Amino acid sequence: MGNIFGKIFRVASFGESHGPAVGCVVDGCPSGVELSESDIQKELDRRRPGQSAISTQRREADLCKILSGVYEGKTLGTPICVLVENLDQHSFDYSEIAKLWRPSHADFTYDAKYGRRDPRGGGRSSARETVGRVAAGAIAKKILGPSVTIRAWVESVHSIAMPLLREMPSLEDIESNAARCPHAATAEKIIEFIKKTKAEGDSVGGVVRCRMEGLPAGLGDPVFDRFEAALAKAMLSLPATKGFDIGSGFAATRSYGSQNNDIFYIDSGAKVRTKTNRAGGVLGGITSGEAVDFRVAFKPVATIAKEQSTISTELKETKVIGRGRHDPCVVPRAVPIVEAMAAIVAADAMLMQRAARI
Amino acid sequence: MGNIFGKIFRVASFGESHGPAVGCVVDGCPSGVELSESDIQKELDRRRPGQSAISTQRREADLCKILSGVYEGKTLGTPICVLVENLDQHSFDYSEIAKLWRPSHADFTYDAKYGRRDPRGGGRSSARETVGRVAAGAIAKKILGPSVTIRAWVESVHSIAMPLLREMPSLEDIESNAARCPHAATAEKIIEFIKKTKAEGDSVGGVVRCRMEGLPAGLGDPVFDRFEAALAKAMLSLPATKGFDIGSGFAATRSYGSQNNDIFYIDSGAKVRTKTNRAGGVLGGITSGEAVDFRVAFKPVATIAKEQSTISTELKETKVIGRGRHDPCVVPRAVPIVEAMAAIVAADAMLMQRAARI
Amino acid sequence: MGNIFGKIFRVASFGESHGPAVGCVVDGCPSGVELSESDIQKELDRRRPGQSAISTQRREADLCKILSGVYEGKTLGTPICVLVENLDQHSFDYSEIAKLWRPSHADFTYDAKYGRRDPRGGGRSSARETVGRVAAGAIAKKILGPSVTIRAWVESVHSIAMPLLREMPSLEDIESNAARCPHAATAEKIIEFIKKTKAEGDSVGGVVRCRMEGLPAGLGDPVFDRFEAALAKAMLSLPATKGFDIGSGFAATRSYGSQNNDIFYIDSGAKVRTKTNRAGGVLGGITSGEAVDFRVAFKPVATIAKEQSTISTELKETKVIGRGRHDPCVVPRAVPIVEAMAAIVAADAMLMQRAARI
């Protein structure tokens, strides 16, 4: 259970890290959406490891195939299956890992839940599972169309944070560096910091910020399916995430209503706007038409190249040291994944909204 | 849409603030659970306004009736409808509010979504909607039974924060003061602060922390329905929430893997434990058996007794000043509501887990 | 579980026969639908027992109250709770029935499933549960609007069948007699037959036919949620139903393709039509624009005034004889209930269809 997301635009994800393939089936994509494998591939390429000195050296082409739901370049309204074969799956002996529970990994909890697990590369708990999400997110972006822009970036790694940005950074600025931080000076520091952390055999966390512009007012279904609740679920469903906040977020807890409220006004185009956007684009669970603006906290990845104590599946004390190819910091690579989940939430809300009025 | 929560234990919530009634229908409660109106009433009483000098003076008995699903003191396995009539609904003229959009309220977005709204007391967007959640949460607590303890408290209001607590505070300490803060000295400061804020006609936010003890390892459905994702959705679905984090949360983004990882060991009872609990009780979306420990950020309530600029539904500039009876700080009253949603998530996960293995 | 129906227009039903109340919560009704208690009451009045010599003499006003979701005569887009109190609930001693399993009733299976049941009037398995369905169906009819007509009638009782009707009968003809059979001569025979059956202490089954006109082509979601699959589920979810067929139905199994196919043509209004409608208005799970035309088989009600052997809950042989007020034939009273479920299916499909194309 738990591998299907969404209400109308529904994404079923599948695949283990070192099984034959990973991918997704998207049910509920409207017909008539122009869609090609290259639309999906370009997002997968952003997610792909091995692209820079600061990410894992696992090298996979991650070539996607659309197996259904598209005909003559457009969606049919039927399920879209996207498949990515795992080519790099036989490079490592997992027999040792199969017999112990790595600290802060899901080995123990998968065993507790299911009584068994696939130890190869983390199996289903691997970040490789996000391939299906990114593919589905690429389809969601096509539904949203060019009037909606969803863009994520790295706001901080460890205590290195870029200056607060009120405007949307350009995609070029974000993608210009391996840190995916649009502030060049901060990016440089982050890259150095990650390299140093890697050299020390350690890992480090950070914050991804995401901004969605162009969404109409009215999206999101109160009470339980508030737009921000759906976003929070989507983000906390990502591997290694520990927090989510929107608009003024946790900082709002330290402010007064008179400071935190956003004042409505009519802009020059006769559109209802707010002078500030401390709400982060949602009021009462419904989008206001202002930019949806949120942050996601990523912990340091659990795998480190330092020896750690742990216990074996036979309940003996043992030691483990991270091997294989791992990111010292997943935060830059999380950027397209955060965007993908945000796009899925928005596309689903957009389709749901069509049923809101008679 | 959006008024049904859960997979097996499903809660359908209904009711406007000043309509005839609020309540819920719970589908999927197992049969054989001992349940009486007093089980629900005692939680509703904790949620009820008008209990202290620092909360709204709206006084309602909020008496619940169980209309179905219970026979001879035990649940039948059939839907449980809990109803609370709105007695205090005719005390105010809402004609003015109907014609404008209050800053940082959901008036504008409900109009944007639905083309109309019930202006009386905020209608469906009122915190009164949480009555149904608390009732359902009381049922969920009965399912979880005495081996599970879910307890929330106020950790901070504005910049007044209690010292970091590693252990579960007692219910007595939490309920001993109007701030619902188990640290007496901090509670006193918070109460003074809220009184002062109220006197100034302003409002203020804060952080609720919640801890769940006694949950078995194995709950939660990766990938999309991770335990923490379900919690995040549940919490961000509450009125006035702006953030959620779990375990080391946002602080984890400023740490190293070697600092943040939790080391497994075998305790004296031959149980697998971790020496620390930076994970907050979840690994890979599944509970580890350690306490689930999370925080929820509440913004200052939007209604303040200061004049604010806004615009009318006819797009004219106007002014508004908060009237009626409002909490200057909802955070203490949010405590039982956070517990209720946590209990709903846990009960649902507990029932789902029964299907995890052949 | 199992008490929530629909995808966008979702109906949560609750209530035991002799508990405090029965009713429903409808989530996903669009805003702006004109709705009053009288819209619902008129359908409930058609369902109400005690209206004729051939139905049970249980007399209840079955007055409905709308508790939420409607403001100033129109829906808000928020959940609509409709409540009907059970006034006639204390008239009978159920202690004997509590200790045995009546033949062909759900007493045994409820005990097998839940370990307990409410014996008073059948509890949740009573046909009284359909009050919530009829209320929700009345709302669904308002969504569908005046261009859609859904009309059911009694086609046969036991072996007394009316002549095959190709056209929609008038509501007046259907409601003109206690049999709800639009063919007067057949109606008379059915009424006599039911009276005679009642006098003999027996019960009898029959077929309800339902026709939906005015639905646009394009409704229904293949593969699993075909329009006819949703209808079949809706109908087989009704008490005492044993079969469903659509269009030429079971008769189609005895025909050739060359006989059963419906030939397309363009009518005078340039609309695509079929010369016949053996499909019953659906092709490949999607409505064709022709009338949706289906039949539902109702078994004789299980309660009869003849002594039958059975066993007690303590596994002893015993005898039981039906008492209380029961319909010798539920088929006429099932007519508005079949319509209600058909309307719910159609309204849900209508709202879903809005998301079918980009």
Place this chain on the structure above:
Amino acid sequence: MGNIFGKIFRVASFGESHGPAVGCVVDGCPSGVELSESDIQKELDRRRPGQSAISTQRREADLCKILSGVYEGKTLGTPICVLVENLDQHSFDYSEIAKLWRPSHADFTYDAKYGRRDPRGGGRSSARETVGRVAAGAIAKKILGPSVTIRAWVESVHSIAMPLLREMPSLEDIESNAARCPHAATAEKIIEFIKKTKAEGDSVGGVVRCRMEGLPAGLGDPVFDRFEAALAKAMLSLPATKGFDIGSGFAATRSYGSQNNDIFYIDSGAKVRTKTNRAGGVLGGITSGEAVDFRVAFKPVATIAKEQSTISTELKETKVIGRGRHDPCVVPRAVPIVEAMAAIVAADAMLMQRAARI
């Protein structure tokens, strides 16, 4: 939408007839189920066309691959993706069919719904879609285990019906002939009849009967998700189905309660049984422990080798004649598909039932 079935055991189906592949993703299969490709392949082989003189000559190996969710011969509790490539997809020119709507096919309704369709082999509306169902059904059968037997067979084709069978026929008897009818003399007549029908360029319908033995009492979720309602939906979701009945079914409408009721007794093993099984194994939507026994009506397939009138997508009158390889009668090949859907319903209900009691 509409391509996901089930509540806990959820099946997402995908694939067009002549696209790259068809298959399914099963979410919610418990961990620890022994599962191999051969378990699935043997069911697919029963479904495969080209096996006898009376079925279509399209020849495909239909080799399945399990892409995820299984490790070392057992399920992991994670999604199971089963893929079958379409090898035989380029053998025909569909440009003519793309421009018209074949009588009683889904061409017109897909166009009405989605504005477009894949004309190659019927696209998503092809019976080839059932490959995913059969694969999922094979997994469901493994969950149910050897104590549950689900067996379907052909009861009639056109007006040739086998004698009424009260007992479960053997698999050998069913599979011993191309008609999949366990009564040899009837089977012979059916085969002759289908051959003759084929020679005449026509098609013919029939009835599949299915019996499920070994299910415990207590499965199924009243009210809306009654066991028979789930079955009815499952069966009416199959291509070419027009009806469903259970137990005494439509025949019950012509009987009295005193005839149709099933009398409880205690069998020699102290088990609660009924002397007859007119209920077809369900009471009040819940299984009774007796055999679940139902029938499904299949219409004659729409494709016939006779010329028929129709209209083009440009609304001109035209003619069409069935070409390609088609079954004159799908009923024998529907047998494993009916079993698969029945198994999916039963496995889902079995897993749901685990949550029924505290």
